Amino acid sequence: MYICVCNGINERQVSAAIEGGAAKVSEIYRANGCAPRCGQCVPQMRQALDRRAVEAYDAD
Numbered sequence: 001m002y003i004c005v006c007n008g009i010n011e012r013q014v015s016a017a018i019e020g021g022a023a024k025v026s027e028i029y030r031a032n033g034c035a036p037r038c039g040q041c042v043p044q045m046r047q048a049l050d051r052r053a054v055e056a057y058d059a060d
């Protein structure tokens, strides 16, 4: 499923960017070689980052 329709970034690509070290929404775009356009996907990007932070916390 696409998270960012403007840039064609799907869930897998968002996860890969986070796994690759993206810690901010802007870094997810950068990892995919693009920049935000309409901004509608930003909340979902933030949720993905928050989920990852919670998972990392739970793993400790």
Ligand code: FES
Binding pocket: 003, 004, 005, 006, 007, 035, 036, 037, 038, 039, 040, 041, 042
């Ligand atoms: S949906 Fe991501 S910038 Fe528009």
